[in-house]
Structures are given as structure tokens and as C-alpha cells.
Amino acid sequence: MTFIDSNITRNFLNTYFDNNVNSSRLISKVNFYNTYKKFNFFLKNYYSSSVTKLNENLFRDFDNIKTGTGYNVSDNLNISVNYAGQFFSDDKTFQIKGTSSNMAYLSSLYDGLYKGAQINSVINAGYKLEDQIGERDQGPAVSGTFDIYNMNVYDFLVDGQIKLGYESLDPRRNTLIFSRLYFERASDDDIARNEFDGLFSRTRKDFYFPADNTTKSQYGINNNIEKRIETIYRFFDRFDYLISNNVGVVATVSPNYRNITKENYYIPVTQTSQPSIYDTDIQELSVNGDIAMNFNYEKIDYQIKAYYRERDEKHFLINPDRINGNFVDIIQNNESEKNNHSSVFMLNSNLYYNINVMNRLELIGSAAILKYDTPSEDNYDDRDEQGFLIYLGHRFNNLTNLLLTTSIDLNLYHTVYIFAQRSSNNNWNRVLRFTSRSYFTPSDWFRNVGVFNVLANYTVYDFEDVISTVKSYSFRQVNLKDSLIVNFTKHIGTDIYGEIKLYERGELKWNSFSQRPINYFEDRIINPELNYFLNKSVTLSAGYRYFEQKRYNYINGERVFDTYIRTTGPFASLKIKWKQNSRIEILGSYDYYRYGDETPPTESSNLYINAIWNF
Secondary structure, eight states: OOSTTSOOOOOEEEEEEEEOSSEEEEEEEEEEEEEETTEEEEEEEEEEEEEEESSSEEEEEEEEEEEEEEEESSSSEEEEEEEEEEEEEEOSSSOOTTEEEEEEEEEEEEEEEETTEEEEEEEEEEEEEEEETTEEEEEEEEEEEEEEEEEEETTEEEEEEEEEEEEEETTEEEEEEEEEEEEEEEOTTSSEEEEEEEEEEEEEEEEEEEOOHHHHHHHOOSEEEEEEEEEEEEEEEEEEEESSSSEEEEEEEEEEEEEEEEEESOOOOOSSSOOSOOOEEEEEEEEEEEEEEEEEOSSEEEEEEEEEEEEEEEEEEOOGGGSOGGGHHHHHHHHHTTOEEEEEEEEEEEEEEESSSSEEEEEEEEEEEEEEEOOOTTOOOOEEEEEEEEEEEEEEEOSSSEEEEEEEEEEEEEEEESSTTTGGGOEEEEEEEEEEEEEEEEETTEEEEEEEEEEEEEEEETTTTTOTTOOOEEEEEEEEEEEEEEEOSSSEEEEEEEEEEEEEEEEEETTTTEEEEEEEEEEEEEEEEEEEESSSSEEEEEEEEEEEEEEEEEETTEEEEEEEEEEEEEEEEEEEEETTTEEEEEEEEEEEEEESSSOOOEEEEEEEEEEEEEO
């Protein structure tokens, strides 16, 4: 997503560039808007380019531009002449070089008030030229939007939106129908409030894709066309009710329906082999809702919440007369194998107890059950999943210079496949974690942030005793991070970041709670940096980065050193800030890569630039 279709009128230039040993990336955004008497002009451009450095460089480029000149016929009406273009090329997967879209169009914009409500309406009409993988289509394109906000209807606050679009790019068609209705109302005494949001959309997009050899030979084409129609109905309703000054209830419900129809312009006629393409339809219906009770007292905040979601997905073969009748039943069965039905029930609660102004206890717990069913007898993905989480934490804030949080949490997850074909994957995953964080700022020139973490992760398969290929395993880790910022004078300061991480993986015997270690790693990071503050706007920095990972294997129960990976090198940066939050940051570094095995050493230079100019 880009800002191209937004209504931003702030002028800015944003450039981001990153070049390292594995990839390069450039992103540039330009937004310019200006007025002269009754005329206005705008220019928006978003450009991105990336290169992946493998045995050969693979690139992806995208450019999106929009510009126009308008004239204010009145205080509420503007007429403009505009151009919008998109250009895309990519050679990472298949060749789509030269894919582009160009459109010149007239536009009228109305922006005004009606009985206190904000009204915005746009109508566009123009001509579009589009290239896709070597195919060029062109034709008229029209679109329009109508928005109304904050309209009062019998004490209901109402928002409404309608979007319509049509493009005739022979032989392709693109259409859009979108509507949204939102309203809310609170009771006179503010005890109750209701909020509703409803949406309907129907989008058709036709696009080219490379034709297979059979289609090429039968129809004399290089590219086929897929017509994709997506229809969505989505509703949301929320009801808030205040039982007392301290107790409230919130309930929501949201039904959703989505239908996706895919039809191909050309389907090959086959006699001995199943066609690779055919027309399909996907229907998805889901309903979810929750209800929560909130209790707010002087020292205690408590919430208990129940959530439920049910979802049904069905896949169909449509237009079966377009394919050989010998393959209809096979394809219908293949599509029906994708059908699934799932339901989720979750119960959670949050408790916050303020012991005093400096100490708070936090207790969070949740339990969830997922049921996933597939009606097809040939699909063995049916499973039940159970999840449990409990979190206990303490927060200390001396209200001056120290914030300390300490927590312990336990996460349990059990996956059970119903059928024997997948039951070898049945397992329990247990994660126990202890975390402590400290933020110490005794003065405006000194700050220290520390994190200490201990984690134990155990994955135990239910049937490892009878299935030799399944092995339970463990992962244990200790991690210590520390960041120190000290400004010695008005012009001199330092940043130091250090981290130590020790972790071990092994095979696990849960019943006896014993393990056989497989490998062990030690990671160390130290990044000292010296800063020179020329003034409030300019900062010069230089430092050194050091990373080392030592790897060990276990042989006959003994830890034996295997190899290491080491990355070191200097870096320097320049940061400049000026008015309207404009800034530029340039970071350059040179890295040396060393290895403990026979891998030859390497070196690389890196450059990072981020510039934002608001004008």
C-alpha cells in the first residue's frame, strides 16, 4: 500500500536506501501540493526498487505516479485534469517486465456541508492504457465516490460511503461496487451505547496469466485471462452497557460472508489427461462474537471475556460442461477435499491490582479450544487444538528514575489429529519463560535499559514410543541484553549495546524429564558508539560492531567445539534534523566476515540513507 490514493496535502520528500551484502533497496516518496488563486496542482510519486544478490542479481521495480491540475469553480467544487500511472517489473519468478498502467482522466470534486454533515463526492472519467505480460488493452474508465460523515438522523450519528467503478479494457473488464453504512447512538443518560458497521462490496478483476502449452496450441494465444469476482458482506455490531459506576458489559457480534468466483476465458479440451485449469467457486461464511464484563475499582481492574467464532468454507467446480465429462467427478472431489469447518472458543481474564502508587500485580489467563473438521473422506487434516496461557507479572515504578517489570508465563498447546494418517504429529508444546526488564534514568544524561530472559521450550510427541521417526525435542535459552546511553558533556556522549545469548537444543524424554543435548550455541554482541553533538541539529557518530557465534556439538555426552562465525567492523553515521520534523540519516559500515571452518573470509561495505524533507 502507498500514500498515492490518500488526500495528503503536506509537502514532503522521503528517500530510503539500504545496501548490504545480501540485498539493496531504494524507496522514494514525493508529495507536492500547491495553490495559486483558484488553481491547484499536485504531484505524488512512490518508487521502490530492490535487488536480491544471489548467484545473479534479481530485481523488482515499482513506480506509482499521480499528478493533476485543478480549478476551483466555487468554494465547494473543483474540476481537474489528472494522470495516474503504474509501472512494474520483476524477474525473481517469471518475466513480467514492462507491465504498466496509464490513465488520463477528468475529475470533479465536491466538498461541503449539509445540515452539519460533511459531504465529499468525486467523479472520474478518462481513458486507460494497460500492458500485462506482453498484452496491451485500452478503453474508457469511470469511477465515483460519495461520502457523508457525522450526519444526525433521529439522534443517530451516521456515516455512509459508496464507491462505483467500471473499466472496459477490451477484452477485459474491471468493476467495483462498494458501500458502507455506520451508525452509533448513546442513551440519554450515557448508560448504553450501540455501534453498527455494515459493508458490501463486489469486485471484478480480469488479468492475464501465461497459458499452458495445450491452451496455446488449441486457441493460438500466449496468455489466458482469469475473471475473478469477489463478493463480501460484512457486519459488525457492538453494545456497551454500564451496569453501575464500576461494572460494565460489552458485547459484539460480526457475521461475514465472502464468495470468490474464478472463471477462465480459455479452457483446453483434453481427452486423456485432466485439465490444469477450470472454473471454481469458493464460499466462506463466518460468525464471531464476544462478551466481556469489566470491573473497575480503586485498586483493582478486572475483565473476563468469552469469545466464539465459527467458520465454514466450501469449494465448488462450476461450469462443468466446459471440460471433458470424464474428469468432472475427479475435479469435484479434488475441490471438495478443500472444504473445512472450524470453531474456536476462548475464555480469558485480566486482573490488575494496584498495591500502591509504585507497585502493581498483573495476572492474565486464557484457555482456547479449536475444532477443525474436513467433510471429505480423503482429507485427514481434522484436528483439535487446546491452548492455555497464564501470566503473572509485577511492575515497580518509583515515579522518579526506575521502572522494573518482572514476569513469568507458561504457555501450553496441545494438537491432536483425529485420523491415524496424521496422528504421528500429535504433540504438546510447553513454553516456560521468565523475564525481567529495568529502565533506569537517574538524570537526563544517563539511561540504562536491561533485559534478562530465561526460556524453556519442550515439544513432546504423543506417540514417539511407537513411531521411531518422531522425536521429542527441547530448546533452552538464557538471554541478557543491556543498553547504556551516557552524555558526558553537551557535545560528547556514548551509546553501548551488549548482548549474550546461550541456547541449547536436544532430544527429550518427557516421562523421565531427561534430554540428550545435540548442539549448543553462544552468541555475543557488543556495539560501542561515540557521539559528537555539534549542536541540537547535527550529530556525528562512530563506533565498532562485534558479533560472534560459537557452535558446539555433543559427542558421547561431552560438549565439543565445532566452529564459529564472526562479524566485525567499524561504522560511522551522520544525523541532521531541521524544521518541520525534517531529517537525514546516513550510516556507513564495513564488515569483515570470518569463519571457523574452511569457508574463506569475506568483506563487504554497507550504506544506509534515510532522508525526510517536509516543506
